[in-house]
Amino acid sequence: MNNRVDFIYLNEQEMIQAGVRDMEKCIDSMEDMFVLLHRGDYRMGGENANEHGCRVSFPKTTTVEGMPTHKPDFRFMAMPAYLGGRFKMFGIKSYGSNPDNAQLGLPRSILMMQLLDATTGAPLAYMSANILSAMRTGATSGVGARHLAVKNPKTVAIIGPGTMGKYTLDAFISAQPSIDTIRIKGRSQKGINSFIEYCKENHPEIKKLIVCDDLPSVCEDADIIFYGTTNAAKFEDNPTVKKEWLKKGALVIAASALLVEPEFLSDNDIKLVSDNYAMYDGWGEGQPLPTQKNVSTLLGMGFYDAVTEGCITRESINEIGEILVGDKVGRESEDQIILYAVGGMPVEDVAWGYDVYQNALEKGIGTKLNVWETPVL
Structure with missing residues (x-):
């Protein structure tokens, strides 16, 4: 032997x-x-x-x-x-x-x-x-871009142009080669400059790189919006998103901190998609609400808080795996706004x-x- x-x-x-x-x-x-x-x-x-x-x-x-x-x-x-x-x-x-x-x-x-x-x-x-790890994080968002975005998206917004933002952009362009415009919102000029150089070196097909000063302007006219910022020192300073900032058909993907009002999540025009709701449910069980403040600032925890507080039902949250196998429908129209929560899993x-x-x-x-x-x- x-x-x-x-x-x-x-x-x-x-x-x-x-x-x-x-x-x-x-x-x-x-x-x-x-x-x-x-x-x-x-x-x-x-x-x-x-x-x-x-x-x-x-x-x-x-x-x-x-x-x-x-x-x-x-x-x-x-x-x-x-x-x-x-x-x-x-x-x-x-x-x-x-x-x-x-x-x-x-x-x-x-x-x-x-x-x-x-x-x-x-x-x-x-x-x-x-x-x-950076690749799989970008690629999970890339799955969303491949299956949940409008047809032939042109404009991507990157909020948090660090390492995660760079690899996620790679995934977006791999999944949707029609992308030609990048809108950027960062916390430091150094990080923004590094991201722009990365785009020029790795994605010469990009025609426009637009730096924005605030969240409403970076979201404007974007087909795909990615939130990839690190946690803010104060919970209240973490980024948010509002329906009025978004064009029809926008796909919002959050792989890090994103705070969203329950009224937005419960809007019938908004489709909610999770990578694995059971993970957030397990994190949240027995923890004080809001778990986004006490456990994790991930959008998926915002989904959990909204379910626990009765703002939305568990059935209103779609799993990306269900969509991939055809048990659930992904995008239902070119006007539908979709929020896709990505939390990272081993x-x-x-x-x-x-x-x-x-x-x-x-x-x-x-x-x-x-x-x-x-x-x-």
């Missing part, structure tokens, strides 16, 4: 060689994942199998020397998941996030992904995951991590490392 266990290590450059930046394939992978989500062929953490991950929380103040203290976007997490179907894989993404990392020349978040055999638990791969990392891992095996990329020849225990 061969008891030897090896796994491959993939650094960031090897991940790139293995195709981690292939956005069209990543969107395809996310579609496969959402279908499995709808069919129940997955497990995430917690008793309800829908937890985003396990977060290590830090106190606001401490007398313990060297103990980190809480601040926006400072978190350390492990995100485990099993995904079935063609994947049949268990994985864990781990990351630390610190907004002060920029002062050290590091990304705010540093992520790693581990893939394990779902039967034995033996490690198969350990990989750099910053690009992987099954996404497992899906794209698996596909990149398979590419690496096929191409002989990565460093093989040995766990044991024969286990001692």
